[in-house]
Amino acid sequence: MNVQLPQRDQHIWSLFxxxxxxHERSALAASSESLVRFLRAHPATLxxxxxxxxxxxxAHHRYSLPPPGRAETVRAALDAARAERLRNLAASIGExxxxxxxxxxxxxxxxxRDALILTLASTGLPYAQIAALRVAxxxxHRGIDALRVETGNNVHTDTSPELAGAEVSPKRVYQRWCEVLGYHERHPSTRMLADALGEAVGGTELTEYARNFDPADQQPLLSPIDRWGHTPLVATPLTARAIADIVRMHLDGRAPTHLQPTARSQQPEPNVTPDPVPRVVLDPGYYERGTLARRHAHVLLDDVDSVLADVETRADSLLEALIDSLESETTGVSTDTVE
Incomplete structure (x- = not known):
């Protein structure tokens, strides 16, 4: 296939x-694996x-095709030391x-979630690119037990085969997190998810919910989780700093255990025995004496109404006398003033 390139670049393209x-491979569009094999078959200076x-x-940009040279595997092929570091990192992450x-x-x-973060970190992708990954x-991978990662800036890479050496399946790691996302899509309840995962049987308790997962979803792939297992109501991605901390803690053997916080224990109320009520022995004649006392009081208070009426009459008389006195004084003062 003739590709329009500057004359100085025609030789390189023809060689590729x-x-x-x-090798019965497509030159346009070429895969990153084909490019890596080509570079290894034609050694040269860096x-x-x-x-x-x-x-x-x-050449791929000219036809609006994804450039194979942006893959992380191509970068590793050019830098032997980097490739060795990634292999060692993948082996450690697999364990x-x-x-x-x-x-x-x-x-x-x-x-x-952390298993998927570690799997993605084994590719050598920067933490900022891992944080920006969406579900889609x-x-x-169709042919091998690996994951294909496509970033927003046309960088694509595959997970390392070194993970398989540690008996870790990237597909299974990805599947287990997709089951969680699918369960949240069907039942957005942390309590229900906790109950479902509590019935763990070989890690297959959420298998049926994978069908609720949409692989073309544009929501963030990785999200924060608080210590109770809650995720944000609105899909929120993990930050690059958070991903870096998670990977570093696992590599250093300092990853938290994330145990379920226990409810604050309440001190039981002391068992206080009430003071016994003293036993009172009543006189057998208390009833007769009480009745007699009430009858005597009734006799004494029988004329209360007449006494109160007499007080009221005397109060009215005093009030009238006071008014007459005030009126007489007022009249006298007015007569003196006229004279």
Whole structure:
């Protein structure tokens, strides 16, 4: 296929296109694996290899195709030391994932999410790109047990085969987190999720909810989880700083256990025995004496009404006398004033 490139780049493209034809691979669009194999088949200086990648990517850009040279596997192929570090990192991460718990709430929820974070970190992607991943950016590889990661800036990579050496399945790690997302899509209740994960049987308790998961969803792939297992009501991505801290703590062996916070214990009320009520022995004649006392009081108070009426009459008489006195004084003062 003739590709319109500057004359100085035609030789590089022809070399790559002939190699793809010889190995029955597509030159346009080429995969990152094909580019890595091409670079290994044609060793050269680092500057020459980078120039080849630039030319091949430019040809893909011209036809609006994803450039294969942006893959993390191509970067690793150019830097042997980096490739070795990534292999060692993937091997260590595989051992860590294998030790993560698969039961207990909310420990198992953190374990499922952190396992996916560690799997993605083994690719060498920057933490900022991992934090920005959406659900649709990660897919399971069709041919091998690996994940294909596509970022927003056309960088794509696959998970390391070193994970398989530690008996870790990237597809299963991804599937277990997708089951959680699918369950939240069907039942947005943390309490119900806790009950479902509490019935763990070999880690397959949420398998049926994977069908509720939409692989083309644009919501964030990784979200924060508080210590009670709650996730944000509105989909919120983890920050790059949070992802870096999670990966670092697991690599350093300092990852928290995320045990269920216990309710604050209440001190039982002391068992206070009430003071015994003293036993009073009543006189057998108390009833007769009480009745007699009430009768005597009734006799004494029988004339209360007449006494109160007499008081009221005397009060009225005093009031009238006071008024007459005030009126007479007022009249006298007025007569003196006229004279």
């Amino acid at each position: 296109a002939d190699w793809c034809t010889a 500057a020459t290899q980078r120039r080849r990648i630039v030319v091949i990517d430019a 860590i994932i294998g030790r993560l718990p698969e039961s207990g709430w909310p420990t198992v929820l953190f374990a499922r 950016d990660v897919t399971a």
